[in-house]
Amino acid sequence: MPALPLDEAGKYVAGAYVVFVGLILVYVAIMASKLSRIERELEELNELADRRERGT
Amino acid sequence: MYGKGLRALSLATTVVLTAAFALVFFYAPNDADQGFVQKIFYIHVPMAIVALCGFIAGGVMAIAHLRTRAQKWDMRSYVAIHLSLILGVGVLLTGAIWAKASWGHWWVWNEPTLVSFLIIFLLYACYQPLRFSIEDPERQARYASVFAVVAGAFVPLNFLAVRLAQAYTHPRVLGTTGGNLPGDMRFTFLVALAGMVLLFVTLWKYEMASKHATMQLRALRRKLAGEEEPVRATGRTAAPAATLHARPDTH
Amino acid sequence: MRRTAAAVVRKDLLLELRTKETVPAMALFAVTTFVVFHFGLNRGSVAGDLAAGVFWVTLLFAAMLGINRLFVAEREQGGFDAFLLAPTDRTALLAAKAAALFVFLSVLELIAVPAFALLLLDPSPWPALPGLIGLLALANVGIAVIGTLASALAIQTRARDLIAPLLALPLLIPVVIAAAKATTPLLLAGGPGDVAARWPLILGLYDVVFALTAYAVFDFLLED
Amino acid sequence: MAAPDEPAVELHDVGRDYGERAALRGVTLTVPAGATLAVFGPNGAGKSTLLRVLATLLRPHRGSVRVLGRELPREGWAVRGRIGLLGHDPLLYRDLSGRENLRYQARLFGVDAARVDELLERTGMARRADEPLRTLSRGMVQRLAVCRTVLHDPPLLLLDEPLANLDPAAVDAVEPLIGRDARRTRVMTSHDPAAGLAQADLVLGLRGGRAVVAGPAAGVTEADVGALYR
Secondary structure, eight states: OOOOOHHHHHHHHEEEEEHHHHHHHHHHHHHHHHHHHHHHHHHHHHHHHHHHHTTT | OOOHHHHHHHHHHHHHHHHHIIIIIIIIITTTTGGGGGGHHHHHHHHHHHHHHHHHHHHHHHHHHHHOOOHHHHHHHHHHHHHOOOOHHHHHHHHHHHHHHHHHHSSSSHHHHHHHHHHHHHHTTTHHHHHOOSHHHHHHHHHHHHHHHHHHHHHHHHHHHHHHHHHHHHHSSSSSSSGGGGGGHHHHHHHHHHHHHHHHHHHHHHHHHHHHHHHHHHHHHHHTTTTTSOOOOOOOOOOOOOTTTBOOOOO | HHHHHHHHHHHHHHHHHHHHHHHHHHHHHHHHHHHHHHHTTTOBBBBBHHHHHHHHHHHHHHHHHHHHHHTHHHHHHTHHHHHHHOOTTHHHHHHHHHHHHHHHHHHHHHHHHHHHHHBBBBOOOOOGGHHHHHHHHHHHHHHHHHHHHHHHHHTTSTTHHHHHHHHHHHHHHHHHHHHHHHHGGGGGGSOOOOTTTHHHHHHHHHHHHHHHHHHHHHHHHOOO | OOTTSSEEEEEEEEEEETTTEEEEEEEEEEEEEOOOOEEEOTSSSSHHHHHHTTTTTOOSSEEEEETTTTEEEEEEHHHGGEEEESSOOOOOOSSSSSSHHHHHHHHTOOTHHHHHHHHHHHTTTSTTTTSSSSSHHHHHHHHHHHHHHHHTTTSSEEEEEEETTTHHHHHHHHHHHHOOOTTTTEEOSOHHHHEEEEEEEEEEEEEEEEEOOOOOOGGOOOOHHHHHHH
């Protein structure tokens, strides 16, 4: 296979690197959603602790 | 606990990765016959190597889990395999792109590393469904570890078998391991590999910190809520769940 | 250990004789698959590597039926508890179930090989038979060990009929590679060539490594 | 047989979980050799879990368990041949006959085949011993299950509602094998306070995995047992 002309080869190389970066971003997004779930649960627990404190 | 070294690690990862990219595009010369397309090599192969090592690491941690029954080893093994699977998707995609660029179609059977990686990926794709379909958390952890050990042993075997099968039908078109690369390309490859390893370790610690936090949270909820409040059904997950007797703080 | 394993194998063979639910199904499945291959490939007969491929793929998928049924009686009729209550060595169950599966596969091949020769195989099977039998024995060991492990892993899950094949097939690919490569010269149109010694060796090695791995991890599947 | 003074069963603060729910919580009790312990409690109170832990089928997550002088789960292998478990599931293969099932069990336990025929005779199952289990009635299958339980003459019997839904004829047939016997220690669960208390030397009341009633049968009345179920 003769070396692809630069612009066409560039397309593929760029594609590969975009896939790599994209994968990491998807991963960060998943972790972000997990973080927000933790945040929500912590709020709930805080309320629970307050209620427990007020002895209700 | 896991979050401790995270800041320094993520800094090191970004530095090394950006250095690697810079080297790839501005320092390493174009390959003689492959030309510019060969640049994909610097990302595809390190990802494959790190993913495979991640699978094997998952197997080793599974052995530790089976021996010590400590729940933290199951979590570590789960996260290692989970991450390797995500990297595996990257390996297959970049592999396909590389095949399209070099040989004109999206999948080639004459590249043994790519073929055996697909087989290993198909095997590990059963890891999550296997975990998800076992209810009792302790049995789930134990069965997942047995799977991880067996699949970990399979990784090198599979590579051997496919490489042998390929070697006798059509000789390898291009050596993809870093071994026979000229000096400057080899250096770039090693930097890229180091960057990928750092990335894996960082993400692993990151996810371990997050999972550990969730476990602490659930323990706190149990302490606060006691028995009266029904623990909000967290739904079934393939992820390792807290079990009473393995208190999260036992490290 | 041998006494227990012998007892379990004897029970499994007796159970199979009584219920006749596994081996007949595997044999029928294999013969039907040959017919499907005939129409799929729309060729009257096959030889060489195509013959080896058709033969081994059919055997592999017929074996999946046996793997799915392997622990069902234990799971549904308390066989696991009955076994664990007795003073038995846990890995004896692995050895026994693998031996039972080996027997089922051998009986399957007694039917599948003649059917294959009759329906699809171009060259006459007789000269290839001795070599083929040796290969079948080696491959059966691999399929039996990996099948038993995959079945034991899957039996406790809800989606067991899906999980067992998904676990076993990737693990069996090296067996298929080595077996098909070794069988190809045997089924050449012009009569059997010599089999490269490399492939049976690889098959044997793979069997040994997997038997050891299975032996090491099997107990953990039964501990509760 | 455990050493005469060594208690057959000794539990100390035993706990066992199922995921995040504790099936057994802090159970402590001692059963001297030859005695009978009756275990009461609503469904899900942990009765079956307790029996499976004693039978070495479940590992305890907390606390210590000693059965027939051996510590579980480390020395489980040593007691496995000396415990008989009779649960709701007969643990027999439906498609095999009574004789074939018991022959298989005899080979697993290393017991001589003559014992199988003797037990079939004693439980009145000799005539129908060669028919597949799926053609037999519930009572007959339970008789065969009792044969399986006492096949290796175990010094410790774990019985999960052994006489539930059995016709009188079946009860008479199995009574001599699993009834009170100085040589044998028994841990028996049941829902019938009267029958249970009558046979018991000791009583254990389980509720939510906790031992709420524990002690000699003398001090326990049917009312105490009834309270468990409210």
